[in-house]
Amino acid sequence: MSHLRAAAARGLRRSGRTAASPAGKRRKGASPRRGAPAPAPAPPPARHLFSDPAEVEALRGNLLAWYDKCKRDLPWRTLAASEPDANRRAYAVWVSEIMLQQTQASPFGDLVHCLWQIPSCRAWLCLSLTCPLPFVPQKWPTLQALAQASLEEVNELWAGLGYYSRGKRLQEAARKVVSELAGQMPRTAEDLQKLLPGVGRYTAGAIASISYRQATGVVDGNVIRVLCRLRCIGADSSSPAVIDRLWDMANALVDRSRPGDFNQALMELGATVCVPRAPLCGECPVKQHCQARHRVEKELAFASQKLFGKPTPVPDVEDCGVGDCPLCPPAAEPWDSSLGVTNFPRKAAKKQPRVARTATCVLERRGCHRALEYLIVQRPSSGLLAGLWEFPSLPLAQGLQEEKQREVLADYLRAWTGWPVVAEDLRLIGEVIHIFSHIHQTYVVYSLPLDGDVTLDPALSPSRWVTEEEFHASAVSTAMKKVPAGLGPFFPAISLGSQVLKACEKQRGVESSPGKGSKRKRGAKPQGASSTRPGTQLSLRAFLQAPTSS
Numbered sequence: 001m002s003h004l005r006a007a008a009a010r011g012l013r014r015s016g017r018t019a020a021s022p023a024g025k026r027r028k029g030a031s032p033r034r035g036a037p038a039p040a041p042a043p044p045p046a047r048h049l050f051s052d053p054a055e056v057e058a059l060r061g062n063l064l065a066w067y068d069k070c071k072r073d074l075p076w077r078t079l080a081a082s083e084p085d086a087n088r089r090a091y092a093v094w095v096s097e098i099m100l101q102q103t104q105a106s107p108f109g110d111l112v113h114c115l116w117q118i119p120s121c122r123a124w125l126c127l128s129l130t131c132p133l134p135f136v137p138q139k140w141p142t143l144q145a146l147a148q149a150s151l152e153e154v155n156e157l158w159a160g161l162g163y164y165s166r167g168k169r170l171q172e173a174a175r176k177v178v179s180e181l182a183g184q185m186p187r188t189a190e191d192l193q194k195l196l197p198g199v200g201r202y203t204a205g206a207i208a209s210i211s212y213r214q215a216t217g218v219v220d221g222n223v224i225r226v227l228c229r230l231r232c233i234g235a236d237s238s239s240p241a242v243i244d245r246l247w248d249m250a251n252a253l254v255d256r257s258r259p260g261d262f263n264q265a266l267m268e269l270g271a272t273v274c275v276p277r278a279p280l281c282g283e284c285p286v287k288q289h290c291q292a293r294h295r296v297e298k299e300l301a302f303a304s305q306k307l308f309g310k311p312t313p314v315p316d317v318e319d320c321g322v323g324d325c326p327l328c329p330p331a332a333e334p335w336d337s338s339l340g341v342t343n344f345p346r347k348a349a350k351k352q353p354r355v356a357r358t359a360t361c362v363l364e365r366r367g368c369h370r371a372l373e374y375l376i377v378q379r380p381s382s383g384l385l386a387g388l389w390e391f392p393s394l395p396l397a398q399g400l401q402e403e404k405q406r407e408v409l410a411d412y413l414r415a416w417t418g419w420p421v422v423a424e425d426l427r428l429i430g431e432v433i434h435i436f437s438h439i440h441q442t443y444v445v446y447s448l449p450l451d452g453d454v455t456l457d458p459a460l461s462p463s464r465w466v467t468e469e470e471f472h473a474s475a476v477s478t479a480m481k482k483v484p485a486g487l488g489p490f491f492p493a494i495s496l497g498s499q500v501l502k503a504c505e506k507q508r509g510v511e512s513s514p515g516k517g518s519k520r521k522r523g524a525k526p527q528g529a530s531s532t533r534p535g536t537q538l539s540l541r542a543f544l545q546a547p548t549s550s
């Protein structure tokens with residue numbers, strides 16, 4: 001879903017231009033006549049559109065009636081409905097949308113989206129979300145409060161959610177609203193997208209429709225799935241042409257009087273009924289408008305009549321049949337009867353993540369009162385995990401032997417600390433695997449106890465010695481928090497990452513199939529989703545609620 005949402009957002013950046021269409025594609029060798037207007041793109045075949053106003057009305061009514069009855073009681077919905085101040089309303093929706101993006105990688109999103117599926121967990125979840133979480137400071141109830149926070153504070157509270165640049169951009173945008181827009185949130189989707197850093201087409205549409213009742217659609221992964229099934233769209237759903245069509249469709253479909261509810265209903269339908277693998281078509285409030293379901297029903301009827309030897313006409317279930325329909329499945333991947341409605345949507349094969357290896361060293365010393373302290377350094381202010389803290393780390397060339405790894409790491413530490421580090425003193429702890437959205441990252445973890453004082457070059461990255469407690473409270477990425485797990489007793493409060501365990505088991509000679517731990521199972525939480533320590537996980541409530549007066 002995350003990638004689809006990103007693709008959808010990219011599609012919006014092209015707002016202002018009409019949807020790309022294959023009809024607009026130039027044939028090889030053909031060139032348009034200079035000065036001649038480009039031919040208007042051919043409209044897609046009717047089966048892929050909502051061209052009947054009566055059907056659109058019926059679909060809106062059915063969907064909203066279902067939403068009124070079945071919607072989940074989520075905290076930001078209550079806030080958006082009850083908060084009289086438009087700026088605070090928009091701010092709450094904005095923060096919730098940013099947190100819920102990349103839901104597969106977000107513990108908060110997983111919490112809401114996964115646990116809500118289990119009836120016995122609903123009460124618990126509801127209770128948790130309505131209770132102030134005692135271990136998280138209550139922060140930033142307004143965008144003015146967020147604008148005044150330091151990036152360090154934002155990073156600290158955001159730690160565990162992943163996609164740290166989002167927290168940073170959220171704060172940048174809040175500062176812009178306060179300093180350049182007199183504290184007033186932009187009031188339309190177009191202005192929100194144009195004026196606020198980090199606000200893409202989807203987020204702008206969600207804020208404007210939910211907070212200001214602007215009749216504008218939204219397209220995220222759930223909406224893509226629902227619309228592709230409703231209109232049998234089988235072309236690559238992450239392609240710009242299809243994304244543009246889906247935005248057109250969402251804008252045309254959105255209910256004019258209840259746009260925010262309609263958009264949330266469409267997303268809710270995708271999250272709870274029209275789910276990726278086993279959609280509950282029998283319970284679907286818009287099943288009578290669903291082309292994918294019609295197709296399945298026709299096939300079933302045809303198959304059963306054939307079984308009983310009844311003469312039946314061949315069902316009208318082919319794709320558009322013109323061979324170059326921009327929205328039908330490609331000829332090489334025709335409809336697969338065994339998949340039913342889950343033939344839609346389709347995506348082009350995903351690009352494999354880049355493989356990267358990094359040597360990481362946990363430098364430890366005895367500090368005040370003989371307490372153990374660990375050295376952490378701050379990453380650069382731009383790029384991956386910008387501004388976050390980590391143990392000293394060094395990217396490794398692929399295929400480097402262990403002996404060589406030690407040597408390059410020792411060289412690096414020697415130059416950096418001025419300490420006479422020798423490769424043999426570095427103790428290999430194991431490997432930690434972390435999956436970023438586009439990188440399969442392996443941290444090769446070493447430790448090195450130091451007996452004396454180390455004078456770090458102040459010209460290099462900021463660094464500091466921290467106790468275990470301070471480490472937990474620092475703006476450290478989820479990936480880096482997996483690292484100390486290998487140190488066992490020194491960091492007892494950290495839940496052990498499975499990869500570290502496997503690595504440690506390997507160290508101790510326990511059998512473990514290589515790479516097994518890095519595989520993501522269907523429906524399993526992505527590696528990055530695990531929160532390493534509950535106390536550092538940020539919730540929307542924690543983000544928005546004012547501190548209780550003492």
Ligand code: SF4
Nearest residue numbers: 274281284287290341
């Ligand atoms: Fe999705 Fe089935 Fe509803 Fe169609 S009928 S929208 S496939 S749940």
